[in-house]
Amino acid sequence: MTADPLLTLFLPLALGIIMLGLGLSLTLADFARVVKLPKPVFIGLSCQLVLLPLVCFFLAKAFGLEPALAVGLMLLAASPGGTTANLYSHLAHGDVALNITLTAVNSVIAVLTMPLIVNLSLAYFMDGDQALPLQFTKVVQVFAIVLGPVAIGMWIRSRFEGFAARMEKPVKIISALFLLIIILLAVVKDWQTFVDYAPLVGGAALAFNLISLAVGYWVPRLLKLSLRQSIAIGMEIGIHNGTLAIALALSPMLLNNPTMSIPAAIYSIIMFFTAGAFGWWVNFAHGQELKRSE
Template identity: 75%
Template sequence: MTATPLLTAFLPIALGIIMLGLGLSLTLADFTRVVKYPRPVLIGLVCQLLVLPFLCFLIVQGFRLEPALAVGLMLLAASPGGTTANLYSHLAHGDVALNVTLTAVNSMIAILSMPLLVNLSLLYFMSADQAIPLQFAKVLQVFAIVLLPVGLGMLVRRFWPRFASRMEKPMKIVSALFLVGTVTIAFIKDWQTVVDYAPVVGLAALLFNLLSLAIGYGVPRLLRLPQRQAVAIGMEIGIHNGTLAIALALSPSLLNNATMAIPAAIYSFIMFFTAAGFGWWVNRVHGKQLALEERELAG
């Protein structure tokens, strides 16, 4: 894939806008809340950082994906949640404060965990002449495109809270549009791969998405977390930041591989429907329990 001027300009802007929007919704309290609620945060992080990559590896092996597609799905597994997870959690009556905390903490950890998992995946799935490991300089680029916009958004929220509050809704709309644009670019850049591998990659992405939702909801319930926290963790783990994965895969200065972006693009399309279905199911089955927990929290 060649580094076109449009691609070079669009990807950093798209990801920067999305991460800036995330920063506008964060405060320092979202990080310090870990001390107040260590157990649900720890459960969510263990599922996100350890369980999901292992399950994704098994799926990749089971479907015998092409090397670049395998790395792409592993890249997605390493991606944190995002503002979309917060929105779906709100609609499903989950603990949105927990979502925000998990997103904040996970985004920081992803600065190190994503390059680590990507490098391991490149070494395992790609031949020596195909693998382009993310060296330290490229890890710094990941740091810049993820953390700096978030930090800027948090500064705006800190010093101009009214402006940040007014901008939250418009930024969510703009972020959604950029997500659609990023997914579209991913499809266009490697359309033939999409056509050739869509059935297999689509099934692998769907299975990974469903398992992510199931693990994210089921493990907290087995460990007797409240219903609202289980819904929040389910949404956080089931809805990955596909835009970040696509941007890292397509970026000419990072992985520069359009095929690696395909799993995240397909996943980003699928997750809207599966997350909506999960929210509908959990409210239909456990709606009374969720309502009771909300009343107890309000009281």
């Protein structure tokens, strides 16, 4: 496939603005909070970095996804939580400070774990002539795409806090629009595959999403974390940064495979409804306990 100038220019710009928006919401204190909350952060990261890729691998096998779609689902599993998780956690009365800390830390760790999981997935699911490993230079590109704008956003917030506060809402709106455009791009770029596999991939994406929410909520509960912390981790793990996964799959400089973007595109639509339902359920079931804890 030849490089598409539109994708070459638009995707890094769109992702850069989205990650800049994330940076505008972060401070160094969000990273330092790991010291104050070691147990919930460790549990959240363990679920996201270890349990979810394993669950995703077995789901890809169970649903019999074709190789590129299986890799795309694994790419999604390797993606960190998005800033949308913070909003849903707030609405569901979760521990938003924990969400912000998990998003911050996992966004840094993902620079290393995403290429590792993608390379292992490429080696397992795809034939040698189909695989396009993320080599060191491409890992550096992922680093620049993910952390560069985040660092700029954090610097702006540290120097111009008022400006950063005013820009947070507009950037979130623009980010949502870019997410919609990127999902449409992913579908249009491989429309026939989307039509052929939408029911199967949709089933796999829905199953992965529901299991992600369940793992994120019930594992912390079983390990005696508070209800608000469990809600936060459930949202963090259930709402992935689908935009990042789609951008890496579509980018001519990286994976350059539209088929790999389809699982993340479908998941990005499903997760808003399931996360909303999860937030309603947990508040319906534990409303009094949540009121007492605030």
